Amino acid sequence: MTPVQYLRCLLGIVVREGLRFTHQRERFISSLVRPLLWLVIFAAGFRNVLGVSMIEPYDTYVLYEVFITPGLIAMIQLFNGMQSSLSMVYDREMGSMRTLLISPFPRWWLLFSKLLAGVAVSVVQVYVFLIVSYLLLDISMPPMGYVYLLPALFLTGLMLGAMGLVLSSFIKQLENFAGVMNFVIFPLFFTSTALYPLWRMKDANPWLADICAVNPFTHAVELIRFALYERLNVEALAVVVGTFLVLMAAAVWGYDPSIGFLQRKGDA
């Protein structure tokens, strides 16, 4: 197989994911409504309770809704990653996973393509969310921030999507997926800097702040936050890329026919 053929395969998987997404209007609407609800209801209620002092990357004091916007962007990608993982489990149960896995491309490439397709969908969701939050709530970032955001979104999307892939390789049935919501999405989100800055966590509870500091989701949020303000957070970048590589390796392992889930469960 030549590099061009690899790209054709990738493109085919991205197009299919895009087509599926356009058929799932509810998924798109809920991906938009969820963060907007947080912005409108949660942030409005808490803006007077939770003052945010001047912290990097902000040059000045910011409104609470501006502070939580990067966290909500990461939340969109987190939900999208889990949604993709859910669709992998669904594909496996419905059989369409086999079509993908019998393609004559290496499995790591097929999984990476699937991942990238999910990220592309999440990037569209994020920009639509940013447009709507600007139009409805006047939340804006520096103009170039929207451009720097794009590569950051690809990296954070890859990390969160790989997390979903790993989960999908270990989840046996669709019904077990509800547990993922309780034991993955919520803990990741609430023990991160999505809703409160780290110093506030430290004031409230030092060990919670420690968890928050090592949570990869925190670093995804910070990479996005800094990118929106035209800055690069090197530490966050290193953690996001490192976590992605580890999770991707775990996902490839999980989908390896000789050791992974297909073999263990006698189910493909």
Add this chain to the structure above:
Amino acid sequence: MTGTAALAISGLSYAYGTRTVLKDVGLTVPQGGFAVLLGPNGAGKTTLFSLITQLFAFRKGSIFIHGVDVSKHPLAALGLIGVVFQQPTLDLDLTIDQNLKYHAALHGMPGKVAKDRIAQALERVDLTAERATVVRKLSGGQRRRVEIGRALIHNPRFLLLDEPTVGLDIASRKSILTHVRALCRDTGLGVLWATHLLDEVEGDDHLIVLDKGEVKAAGSVDQVILASGTQNLGAAFSSLVGS
């Protein structure tokens, strides 16, 4: 033998944990031959297909497709085969055309080639007029025909079909079987057709009887009947699988 046969399996064993599902399986499908893998439900047919297509990895035995060792060159081997799984694998919300384009992309095919091959495949399975139809709106028989067409887009040399007529009415079953036999005859494609239905076997087929993970008999239909010491295929099958 491994160099010339469409499929050559020898000494293949496989277990899910401690439960053995295939025991020392050996079989051959000649190039351009139509072979029927006949066995009751639970005989190990689907597991065998999963091993040939590398969805599962095996540690004991060997599988060659047109001389290509599946365990050493899995991707090259996958490029040679077309597969129709027992379980439907089409994306129901996409059109026939979109489903087929996805398959072409999964084989790295350029757009123009994919377009021509899809047109050919649809013509072959007589679904050209429905190409823009969403799969959900098609009948069970039509969906199966799409899957057969799809399996042929990348010009495989060997076609695997795992109980492709399950759940179809008699007319659709007959039409699909006739179609695949014609393909085999006209294009020289090797075919392995797995089924538990005796009436899908014809006199000049190469027959392999699989039961409880073991090959009980293999050869021409007449050879299998003769070896079982019975008068017809029904009796031969009953005596071989002990039912």
